[in-house]
């Protein structure tokens with residue numbers, strides 16, 4: 001589904017990712033691990049097509065994701081519907097005047113009927129137990145509530161691949177467990193899950209594979225998740241624990 005070939009990314013002031021070769025198949029569940037600043041968020045944003053790579057190539061189901069393909073409205077619309085991103089910072093994701101409109105935004109953009117949009121929003125409000133917050137302004141919610149609304153808005157498009165950027169951050173233990181179960185059930189239903197995380201305790205059992213980025217933004221290891229997490233000396237050498 002996702003194929004990176006010699007991918008690199010430079011912000012105007014800084015080179016972040018370099019020489020990434022990576023293939024992620026449909027239905028995989030993969031953890032993206034690395035010290036602060038190693039480029040995890042940048043990589044997830046690239047995979048979701050927020051911007052194209054500045055070096056090397058990114059193919060999604062064989063189609064090259066480039067500046068020109070992302071500016072082709074028809075291609076971009078179908079691609080963005082298939083890969084969703086839960087931002088590390090929920091405030092960067094929420095912009096509508098009510099929780100209902102926030103979750104409805106994507107389905108409305110897709111041109112679904114009011115009835116279909118309504119059905120989808122109600123299902124998600126109930127899944128996240130957000131019914132009571134439906135008319136609230138997302139910006140005024142608590143951090144955990146914002147995270148739930150943001151995730152509901154991502155799932156509203158029913159994407160094939162879901163990128164999660166440190167989804168556990170700031171959640172209480174019960175909500176973390178509920179989120180883990182939800183992500184596991186999404187993966188069991190065939191969704192591809194790619195998740196940047198440091199929350200090893202709460203993501204136990206969620207992932208089959210771990211890709212570790214070095215502080216220089218290169219792939220330092222790509223191996224089964226359990227094996228990687230058990231290798232304390234390696235994680236220490238990478239400045240992760």
Ligand SMILES: Nc1ncnc2c1ncn2[C@@H]1O[C@H](COP(=O)(O)OP(=O)(O)OP(=O)(O)O)[C@@H](O)[C@H]1O
Nearest residue numbers: 011013014016034035036037038039040041042043
């Ligand atoms: N918009 C931007 N402009 C310039 N530099 C940026 C921008 N966003 C990120 N960077 C830089 O790119 C590097 C990688 O950032 P990124 O957010 O991808 O790392 P990360 O692995 O997600 O870190 P963390 O664990 O802290 O979330 C950092 O050095 C950061 O300062």
Ligand SMILES: [Mg+2]
Nearest residue numbers: 040041088165
């Ligand atoms: Mg990050």
